[in-house]
Amino acid sequence: MADKILKKLKIKVWRQNNASAKGKFETYPIENVSTGSSFLEMMDILNNDLIEKGIDPIAYDHDCREGICGTCSLYINGRPHGPDTEVTTCQLHMRKFKDGETIVIEPWRAAAFPVIKDLIVDRTAFEKILQAGGFVSVNTGGVPDANSIPIAYEDAEESMDAASCIGCGACVAACKNSSAMLFVSAKVSHLAKLPQGKVEAKKRARNMVSKMDELGFGGCTNTQACEAECPKSISITNIARLNREYLVARMSE
Amino acid sequence: MSILESKIPAGALAEKWNIHKAAIKVVSPANKRKLEIIVVGTGLGGASAAASLAELGYKVKSFCYQDSPRRAHSIAAQGGINAAKNYQNDNDSVYRLFYDTIKGGDYRSREANVYRLAEVSPNIIDQCVAQGVPFGREYGGLLGNRSFGGVLVSRTFYARGQTGQQLLIGAYQALNRQISKGNVEIHSRSEMLDVIKIDGKARGIIVRDLVTGEIKRHGAHAVVVATGGYGNVFFLSTNAMGSNGSAAWQCYKKGAFMSNPCFVQIHPTCIPVHGDQQSKLTLMSESLRNDGRIWVPRKKEDAEKLQKGEISANDIPEDDRDFYLERRYPSYGNLVPRDVASRAAKERCDAGYGVNSEGKAVFLDFKYSIERLGKDVITARYGNLFQMYEKITDVNPYKNPMMIYPAIHYSMGGTWVDYNLMTSVPGLYSIGEANFSDHGANRLGASALMQGLADGYFVLPYTIGDYLADEIMTPKIDTNAPEFEDAEKEVTERLNKLFNIKGTKTVDHFHKKLGHVMWEYVGMARNKEGLEKAIAEIQQIRTDFWNDVKIPGEMSNLNPELEKASRIADFFDIGELMARDALDRNESCGGHFREESVTEDGEAKRDDEKFTYVSCWEYKGEGEKPELHKEDLVFENVKLTQRSYK
Numbered sequence: 001m002a003d004k005i006l007k008k009l010k011i012k013v014w015r016q017n018n019a020s021a022k023g024k025f026e027t028y029p030i031e032n033v034s035t036g037s038s039f040l041e042m043m044d045i046l047n048n049d050l051i052e053k054g055i056d057p058i059a060y061d062h063d064c065r066e067g068i069c070g071t072c073s074l075y076i077n078g079r080p081h082g083p084d085t086e087v088t089t090c091q092l093h094m095r096k097f098k099d100g101e102t103i104v105i106e107p108w109r110a111a112a113f114p115v116i117k118d119l120i121v122d123r124t125a126f127e128k129i130l131q132a133g134g135f136v137s138v139n140t141g142g143v144p145d146a147n148s149i150p151i152a153y154e155d156a157e158e159s160m161d162a163a164s165c166i167g168c169g170a171c172v173a174a175c176k177n178s179s180a181m182l183f184v185s186a187k188v189s190h191l192a193k194l195p196q197g198k199v200e201a202k203k204r205a206r207n208m209v210s211k212m213d214e215l216g217f218g219g220c221t222n223t224q225a226c227e228a229e230c231p232k233s234i235s236i237t238n239i240a241r242l243n244r245e246y247l248v249a250r251m252s253e
Numbered sequence: 254m255s256i257l258e259s260k261i262p263a264g265a266l267a268e269k270w271n272i273h274k275a276a277i278k279v280v281s282p283a284n285k286r287k288l289e290i291i292v293v294g295t296g297l298g299g300a301s302a303a304a305s306l307a308e309l310g311y312k313v314k315s316f317c318y319q320d321s322p323r324r325a326h327s328i329a330a331q332g333g334i335n336a337a338k339n340y341q342n343d344n345d346s347v348y349r350l351f352y353d354t355i356k357g358g359d360y361r362s363r364e365a366n367v368y369r370l371a372e373v374s375p376n377i378i379d380q381c382v383a384q385g386v387p388f389g390r391e392y393g394g395l396l397g398n399r400s401f402g403g404v405l406v407s408r409t410f411y412a413r414g415q416t417g418q419q420l421l422i423g424a425y426q427a428l429n430r431q432i433s434k435g436n437v438e439i440h441s442r443s444e445m446l447d448v449i450k451i452d453g454k455a456r457g458i459i460v461r462d463l464v465t466g467e468i469k470r471h472g473a474h475a476v477v478v479a480t481g482g483y484g485n486v487f488f489l490s491t492n493a494m495g496s497n498g499s500a501a502w503q504c505y506k507k508g509a510f511m512s513n514p515c516f517v518q519i520h521p522t523c524i525p526v527h528g529d530q531q532s533k534l535t536l537m538s539e540s541l542r543n544d545g546r547i548w549v550p551r552k553k554e555d556a557e558k559l560q561k562g563e564i565s566a567n568d569i570p571e572d573d574r575d576f577y578l579e580r581r582y583p584s585y586g587n588l589v590p591r592d593v594a595s596r597a598a599k600e601r602c603d604a605g606y607g608v609n610s611e612g613k614a615v616f617l618d619f620k621y622s623i624e625r626l627g628k629d630v631i632t633a634r635y636g637n638l639f640q641m642y643e644k645i646t647d648v649n650p651y652k653n654p655m656m657i658y659p660a661i662h663y664s665m666g667g668t669w670v671d672y673n674l675m676t677s678v679p680g681l682y683s684i685g686e687a688n689f690s691d692h693g694a695n696r697l698g699a700s701a702l703m704q705g706l707a708d709g710y711f712v713l714p715y716t717i718g719d720y721l722a723d724e725i726m727t728p729k730i731d732t733n734a735p736e737f738e739d740a741e742k743e744v745t746e747r748l749n750k751l752f753n754i755k756g757t758k759t760v761d762h763f764h765k766k767l768g769h770v771m772w773e774y775v776g777m778a779r780n781k782e783g784l785e786k787a788i789a790e791i792q793q794i795r796t797d798f799w800n801d802v803k804i805p806g807e808m809s810n811l812n813p814e815l816e817k818a819s820r821i822a823d824f825f826d827i828g829e830l831m832a833r834d835a836l837d838r839n840e841s842c843g844g845h846f847r848e849e850s851v852t853e854d855g856e857a858k859r860d861d862e863k864f865t866y867v868s869c870w871e872y873k874g875e876g877e878k879p880e881l882h883k884e885d886l887v888f889e890n891v892k893l894t895q896r897s898y899k
């Protein structure tokens with residue numbers, strides 16, 4: 001549909017020079033943004049303005065701009081990835097905003113995701129959780145033919161649903177407890193639903209959950225905010241599956 | 254023997270890889286533990302290589318500029334991965350995949366490398382399934398396949414529209430496992446800025462810590478560059494914002510030859526450019542061409558009305574639609590290779606039949622397949638792509654045809670490598686999109702993922718041993734060596750120089766200017782006059798950049814503008830070399846279309862007499878003209894024919 005021009009917007013954004021600096025909000029005006037522009041293109045235009053005015057541009061994470069790499073991470077008007085459903089920030093478009101609006105942008109807020117600069121946070125904690133068991137222990141080579149184990153269509157599809165997680169961290173940002181349960185459960189389900197991953201399912205659930213706890217993520221209290229804000233619509237039924245796997249793992253200890 | 258020793262083994266094509274594996278050296282487990290390997294980049298090539306090398310027992314250091322290895326741009330590949338499994342019983346074979354790839358590449362790649370790629374392709378699928386990659390399956394529980402452009406069989410494996418993502422997660426999981434075992438040391442948010450040569454051999458790299466700005470030295474017995482392509486030289490492309498050619502360019506400056514840089518792929522199905530505020534183009538998977546029909550109006554007045562927004566696609570009667578691919582190429586129809594489809598779209602748009610306000614788009618219509626198969630089937634196949642299209646364009650593709658236009662997508666050209674994937678610098682390897690070796694002048698769909706994983710899982714882990722077997726007496730590399738000191742100093746000086754220009758224009762200002770010149774003169778159609786003009790203009794923009802770029806922020810902090818400036822400084826040089834290469838190659842082949850070389854009916858015309866070679870450019874110093882070497886391509890198994898998809 002035909003794009004319109006948003007004549008004036010105000011961008012209220014979190015500025016923090018580094019991990020140890022004290023952060024604060026700053027507000028910048030921006031003019032003439034096409035509703036057909038993506039949110040991050042708006043950020044590019046704003047940064048260009050700031051550079052020209054001699055102000056340090058706003059640092060934010062982004063890369064593929066196709067909604068799949070999971071790098072972008074803005075908390076916009078109180079919602080991870082902003083006011084749309086099933087999108088990452090890079091696929092959010094300016095047609096979701098009104099002329100004259102003040103748009104508030106913050107980084108992910110979670111103890112396990114410390115701010116590096118402005119809107120960029122450190123998500124290394126997610127890496128550590130996956131390193132604790134988010135894999136199938138096979139080396140390269142010496143594996144059986146790909147069709148040697150038939151997998152029910154439904155199982156493959158359910159595994160794929162969970163495997164769609166892009167590791168952006170919106171679930172943690174959306175959760176009042178900063179819980180990483182949706183993220184962990186997506187990986188546990190992705191692998192547990194497949195015969196190749198089933199072999200280590202118990203150990204995987206145990207190790208990943210204990211690493212998650214150790215890294216300072218909060219507990220799950222079933223508010224379902226994570227599912228609502230997940231750009232890939234990862235279902236909280238995965239959390240139920242994780243709880244089951246975890247329980248079985250603990251009982252068999 | 255020339256300086257270009259390709260090391261292609263003797264023997265029958267189907268036996269070459271086996272013969273080679275039997276002949277190359279192997280390093281003992283005890284010695285592997287003492288040998289360090291640096292792998293730069295964590296896409297399909299880099300992650301699979303780092304994991305596999307670590308499994309073998311080498312000590313690996315892995316680097317990526319992203320915050321996590323999982324984010325490398327391989328994730329963006331949507332449609333699939335090819336493999337010669339012949340699961341569909343449609344007479345596919347290693348030979349057929351090899352032949353399709355050689356032909357698809359317009360006979361500008363090496364027979365032996367391509368055959369090996371086809372040969373190891375089935376192992377990739379086995380490996381990925383074992384890792385837990387959730388490929389699409391049939392109801393009987395076996396793996397599903399789809400077909401892709403440029404081939405007549407169904408050999409493409411897929412994981413919805415996220416095949417690249419799922420394959421990379423597989424490789425990343427393998428990498429994570431090795432990190433947890435302490436066999437891989439991971440350095441994310443780190444960018445390679447130089448490669449170190451000691452006594453002629455690659456011995457390490459210099460990186461900038463992108464968080465603190467600190468310049469660091471890392472030594473190793475071998476260095477593997479898996480840093481992807483240089484498509485962002487065009488400013489607008491389907492590459493990630495951070496994708497860059499700088500690591501490959503540093504290798505070039507240290508003596509690694511750059512091959513066929515003018516071979517870049519323009520993907521036919523991208524969302525068209527809107528306005529002038531755009532920073533990035535979005536790809537729509539080629540798999541859509543399986544069920545979508547491409548057309549423009551037959552009558553120019555209809556096209557003009559579409560451009561003015563007076564009518565919409567659905568107002569145009571059936572008989573007034575020109576399905577130009579089906580018309581021009583009846584046997585392949587909408588599934589012609591990418592270069593052919595892109596040029597045909599440009600031809601129609603240039604003739605005035607474009608369908609958006611800029612006249613630079615064609616329709617990709619699902620009406621017919623929805624009528625034939627039902628909406629549910631189309632949703633199951635392409636649901637996430639349709640959703641993505643609607644989010645970006647605000648148009649529902651179930652009701653209105655998609656609009657698409659070609660965009661820069663992939664670099665077939667890259668660092669020259671021999672059969673072992675080693676560059677012309679001993680101990681320096683290049684794998685995946687970063688090298689030139691397998692796709693000739695045009696890559697077939699679903700073959701990039703195949704090559705990245707073939708190189709990383711099944712080729713490099715064997716061939717690197719042949720070099721490292723002679724390095725077992727080399728002690729741990731001393732990063733206090735003068736070569737490291739000099740390189741660190743040089744890198745720091747260059748960054749300081751950039752930072753202290755304190756000019757008036759942003760980095761993007763120059764990048765856009767460069768991109769414009771590249772698209773105009775080194776894009777889909779090229780000619781001598783335009784290429785010469787491009788070289789002169791690039792040189793001017795580069796001079797302006799080095800005099801007037803403005804980089805805000807601090808050197809010793811996270812500074813995205815400084816990162817961009819450093820990459821774009823290299824893009825000027827890469828762009829210039831691309832233009833030089835395109836100028837040298839006065840023939841049309843694959844993605845490289847010279848207006849001086851066309852057949853009577855307007856198709857690309859190869860000149861096998863003069864151009865059956867790989868161009869290999871040697872760096873001769875700052876501001877000096879590079880020297881062109883040629884590796885002649887020898888075809889013993891396929892007959893060179895004018896490629897026809899009619």
